Amino acid sequence: MTLLPAPGAASGEPGTESAPPRVELRGVSKRFGPTAALSDVSMDLRAGEIHALVGENGAGKSTLVKILAGVHVPDAGTILLDGTPTQITDPMSARAHRVAVVHQEPRLFPDLSVAENVFLASPPRGRLGAISWREMRRAAAALFAQLDVRLDVSAPVRGLSMADQQLIEIAKALSMDARVLILDEPTASLSAHEVERLFTIVRRTRDSGVAILFVSHRLDEVFALSDRATVFRDGRHVITAVTRDLTPSDLIRHMVGRAVTLFPKGQAAIGDVLLEVRGLTRAGEFRDVSFTVRAGEILGLSGLVGAGRTEIARVLFGIAQPTAGEICLDGRPVHFATPSTALGAGIAYVPEDRHQDGLIMDFSIADNVTLPILPRLFPRLFVRRSTERTLARSYTDQLRVRTTGVDQLVQALSGGNQQKVVIAKWLATRPRVLILDEPTRGVDIGAKVEVHRIMSDLAASGLGIILISSELPEILAMSDRILVLHEGRVTAEIARGDATEERIMFAATGQVEPPDAPLPTGLAFAQIASPPASSEASDVR
Amino acid sequence: MTGLPGFATDSGATDPGATPGGGAQPVGERRSALQRIPALLRWESLLLLILALLVVEGARLSKFFLTGSNFSNLVSAEMEVAIVALPMTLIIITGEIDLSVESMIGLSGAILGWLWSVGIPLQVGIPVVLVVGALGGLLNGLLVARVGVPSLVVTLGTLALFRGLANVVLGPNAISDFPPGFTAFGFDNIPGTPVPWTLIVFAVLGVVFWLVAHGTWIGRQVFAVGKNKDAARYAGIRVGRLKTALFLVSGLIAAFAGVILTARFSSARSDNGTGLTLVVVTIVLLGGVDINGGKGTIPGVIIAVFTLSVLQSSLRLAGVSSEYQAVAVGLLLIGSVTAPYLARQTRLLADRARRGRPPPAGSIAPGEVVG
Numbered sequence: 001m002t003l004l005p006a007p008g009a010a011s012g013e014p015g016t017e018s019a020p021p022r023v024e025l026r027g028v029s030k031r032f033g034p035t036a037a038l039s040d041v042s043m044d045l046r047a048g049e050i051h052a053l054v055g056e057n058g059a060g061k062s063t064l065v066k067i068l069a070g071v072h073v074p075d076a077g078t079i080l081l082d083g084t085p086t087q088i089t090d091p092m093s094a095r096a097h098r099v100a101v102v103h104q105e106p107r108l109f110p111d112l113s114v115a116e117n118v119f120l121a122s123p124p125r126g127r128l129g130a131i132s133w134r135e136m137r138r139a140a141a142a143l144f145a146q147l148d149v150r151l152d153v154s155a156p157v158r159g160l161s162m163a164d165q166q167l168i169e170i171a172k173a174l175s176m177d178a179r180v181l182i183l184d185e186p187t188a189s190l191s192a193h194e195v196e197r198l199f200t201i202v203r204r205t206r207d208s209g210v211a212i213l214f215v216s217h218r219l220d221e222v223f224a225l226s227d228r229a230t231v232f233r234d235g236r237h238v239i240t241a242v243t244r245d246l247t248p249s250d251l252i253r254h255m256v257g258r259a260v261t262l263f264p265k266g267q268a269a270i271g272d273v274l275l276e277v278r279g280l281t282r283a284g285e286f287r288d289v290s291f292t293v294r295a296g297e298i299l300g301l302s303g304l305v306g307a308g309r310t311e312i313a314r315v316l317f318g319i320a321q322p323t324a325g326e327i328c329l330d331g332r333p334v335h336f337a338t339p340s341t342a343l344g345a346g347i348a349y350v351p352e353d354r355h356q357d358g359l360i361m362d363f364s365i366a367d368n369v370t371l372p373i374l375p376r377l378f379p380r381l382f383v384r385r386s387t388e389r390t391l392a393r394s395y396t397d398q399l400r401v402r403t404t405g406v407d408q409l410v411q412a413l414s415g416g417n418q419q420k421v422v423i424a425k426w427l428a429t430r431p432r433v434l435i436l437d438e439p440t441r442g443v444d445i446g447a448k449v450e451v452h453r454i455m456s457d458l459a460a461s462g463l464g465i466i467l468i469s470s471e472l473p474e475i476l477a478m479s480d481r482i483l484v485l486h487e488g489r490v491t492a493e494i495a496r497g498d499a500t501e502e503r504i505m506f507a508a509t510g511q512v513e514p515p516d517a518p519l520p521t522g523l524a525f526a527q528i529a530s531p532p533a534s535s536e537a538s539d540v541r
Numbered sequence: 542m543t544g545l546p547g548f549a550t551d552s553g554a555t556d557p558g559a560t561p562g563g564g565a566q567p568v569g570e571r572r573s574a575l576q577r578i579p580a581l582l583r584w585e586s587l588l589l590l591i592l593a594l595l596v597v598e599g600a601r602l603s604k605f606f607l608t609g610s611n612f613s614n615l616v617s618a619e620m621e622v623a624i625v626a627l628p629m630t631l632i633i634i635t636g637e638i639d640l641s642v643e644s645m646i647g648l649s650g651a652i653l654g655w656l657w658s659v660g661i662p663l664q665v666g667i668p669v670v671l672v673v674g675a676l677g678g679l680l681n682g683l684l685v686a687r688v689g690v691p692s693l694v695v696t697l698g699t700l701a702l703f704r705g706l707a708n709v710v711l712g713p714n715a716i717s718d719f720p721p722g723f724t725a726f727g728f729d730n731i732p733g734t735p736v737p738w739t740l741i742v743f744a745v746l747g748v749v750f751w752l753v754a755h756g757t758w759i760g761r762q763v764f765a766v767g768k769n770k771d772a773a774r775y776a777g778i779r780v781g782r783l784k785t786a787l788f789l790v791s792g793l794i795a796a797f798a799g800v801i802l803t804a805r806f807s808s809a810r811s812d813n814g815t816g817l818t819l820v821v822v823t824i825v826l827l828g829g830v831d832i833n834g835g836k837g838t839i840p841g842v843i844i845a846v847f848t849l850s851v852l853q854s855s856l857r858l859a860g861v862s863s864e865y866q867a868v869a870v871g872l873l874l875i876g877s878v879t880a881p882y883l884a885r886q887t888r889l890l891a892d893r894a895r896r897g898r899p900p901p902a903g904s905i906a907p908g909e910v911v912g
Contacts, residue, residue: 021631057871070807155900317775319774319775338779339774339775339777340775340777340778340779342777343777344777349775351775356769356771356772357771357772357775358772359769359772360765360768360769360772361768361769362768363764363765363768363837367761369763370775371762371765371776371778372776372777372778374758374761374762375758378757378758381757381758381759382752382756382757383756383757383758383761425776429777535561
């Protein structure tokens with residue numbers, strides 16, 4: 001038990017002191033390959049409390065949810081339910097232990113009725129084991145009455161609002177008499193009014209004695225709803241405290257400060273505006289986004305998952321179409337109907353998911369590198385292997401890809417080297433604007449530093465770079481300017497010299513005011529290990 | 542070591558198990574590019590071996606088997622499906638399929654016969670049916686690439702549509718008063734040789750498709766789309782345009798096959814070509830093309846053309862009735878589709894046996910178990 005007791009944490013606010021906690025985690029760890037998603041996490045969840053779980057992207061919140069839901073099995077540690085050590089081996093056993101999860105996106109069957117969805121797993125039986133439809137409708141109606149929700153239980157789910165579908169998920173959880181209810185970002189697609197209704201129902205559910213874990217990116221909701229809050233960072237438990245003893249600044253300070261090795265951006269001459277975006281909107285994804293990217297500049301796009309960063313990149317690369325706004329390249333308005341037009345205009349996009357979108361895994365390095373430029377490289381249709389190899393080799397040498405040769409299949413490379421091949425592939429198109437979406441996710445430290453070096457070199461050579469990253473230290477170290485998004489809107493544009501993790505996190509969580517009290521200086525950069533020959537990341541250009 | 546992207550994030554969309562290639566990487570490390578080429582060749586050499594065995598067996602069964610006339614008979618009987626198999630190979634490599642080819646063969650012959658019967662010369666009629674074929678293929682392509690309907694459904698629809706149109710054009714009639722020069726093209730040999738004219742057509746088209754598939758960037762794009770269409774799209778490949786073009790070529794070649802079939806039968810009937818799609822697909826899959834797309838070679842398919850025709854000829858010579866020959870084709874189709882799966886499963890089992898026991902949880906993505 002490594003709970004950091006915050007003042008008041010032991011005041012026995014919710015739940016009963018004598019009874020063991022509803023859920024207790026002791027030293028739970030989970031690794032995926034080289035990365036520790038959760039390290040030695042201990043926390044508890046009491047009956048009759050709403051317990052908020054917050055943290056940056058990658059802090060381990062989802063992994064914890066998935067462990068409780070039986071999707072992942074922890075590598076180490078114990079889970080106790082009402083004091084009994086319990087193995088949750090799969091989603092069925094989570095159900096059997098009456099642990100219910102309401103996901104961000106409701107997972108219902110649109111063509112079945114509300115009542116059928118609620119009782120899908122265990123419909124009420126009548127004589128001869130046949131499903132008793134009348135009993136099912138009656139029980140469903142009773143459940144919704146208990147929640148004080150009016151809903152036609154015979155109507156199909158298709159056509160119901162997202163909010164109603166969330167409520168059906170909650171009713172489903174209640175129908176199985178859940179002891180533990182996990183709400184994973186339930187408010188992401190709800191309006192303010194719907195959020196209020198949801199909260200009323202969640203509170204009512206808590207008062208009936210259910211232990212509720214509430215995962216959210218929205219700090220105001222954490223404060224409005226939760227009794228206690230736990231912060232995760234880098235897969236570790238940082239603090240658990242009674243929510244009303246905390247301030248938003250406290251929470252943010254605990255969330256940020258991840259330890260990461262970096263290679264900060266070097267000096268580069270900032271040139272003319274290459275790309276300008278005005279009022280760019282894609283309905284349902286992002287609204288009224290405006291920014292510029294200059295030659296030699298790295299623009300960081302920061303924000304929490306779902307803030308709309310990748311969606312903006314997809315529009316800039318012609319994969320998706322904007323519903324409003326304009327994109328100008330060199331001052332001229334452009335329209336990209338397909339990625340091939342965007343490529344032709346000099347925009348390249350290193351996608352977030354390199355396995356799915358970036359590479360053809362059983363093509364060789366050379367075949368992958370030349371894929372976007374084949375028609376340009378060989379206007380007479382016939383491919384010359386020697387030309388391809390030479391070209392690919394020049395990029396793999398420049399980017400220091402560790403390989404046995406350019407004929408090697410990319411699936412045989414490590415993650416970091418695969419990422420370098422993706423970058424090589426886009427550099428070979430000779431872009432003027434390069435968009436990098438989470439370029440160092442899942443790569444080892446050495447490769448990460450090299451990717452940062454490559455970015456610096458590219459900016460110095462006059463490219464305009466847009467960097468999308470969920471790692472605040474990376475954004476801080478590499479960006480000349482930082483654009484922060486919150487739920488599809490730009491909430492801050494911060495110059496390099498003014499940027500701190502706290503400022504970014506405030507904007508990213510939708511907090512309007514920056515922290516009042518001056519923050520301890522140096523906190524943001526204290527953990528950036530500068531490699532030799534690099535200056536402090538905080539130097540102002 | 543290699544990293545799985547996305548697992549340590551809070552993004553629900555990037556489930557580690559769903560990361561393709563992530564869990565499969567240990568397999569990739571063992572099999573380098575050099576080791577793969579023989580694996581590809583193995584399928585083709587196996588086919589060649591089967592072909593050789595069938596020829597020996599055929600020769601043992603009948604003294605007529607190894608004669609020039611038998612060769613030209615068995616080859617010319619197969620040439621329509623052989624040329625249609627070439628574009629079908631590329632379509633299946635992109636992950637699509639064209640089931641409508643047999644009806645286009647019938648429609649093309651029906652239109653040609655009708656035009657001839659109303660006095661329009663073949664010099665005009667043949668170009669007209671080729672245009673009809675290209676348009677029919679274009680229709681398939683646009684429905685697949687632009688509208689986004691699965692090709693299995695689209696071409697099942699046009700399979701019925703084209704056959705229906707053939708019936709509308711010709712009804713129950715058969716047109717058979719074609720000029721001798723035309724029908725000779727269908728079944729005559731090059732004078733002084735046992736080589737049918739239609740084999741020359743197949744040879745020329747075979748070389749063209751071989752070069753396009755394995756020598757040009759168009760072929761590279763075809764394979765890229767079949768292996769990973771998202772990555773292909775992100776690489777600026779116009780996936781829709783490529784597929785539309787392939788369906789157009791498929792329709793064009795099927796129409797041409799309809800002309801050849803009409804010449805060979807000396808008869809245009811609306812039911813010409815019925816059942817040939819099955820044979821075409823069997824040849825392509827027997828040639829080692831993966832029904833899931835991304836893998837296959839034109840040489841493999843060319844060998845499969847001859848393997849199938851020699852098999853059918855041997856069965857005929859052995860006195861096997863045509864009903865049982867159809868059974869053999871069906872078994873062959875099932876065999877060539879399941880063989881790669883069986884091979885993969887055997888390999889997985891062998892890998893597991895070599896490791897002794899499954900690796901510790903977490904080092905393997907859940908997705909791998911399926912693969």
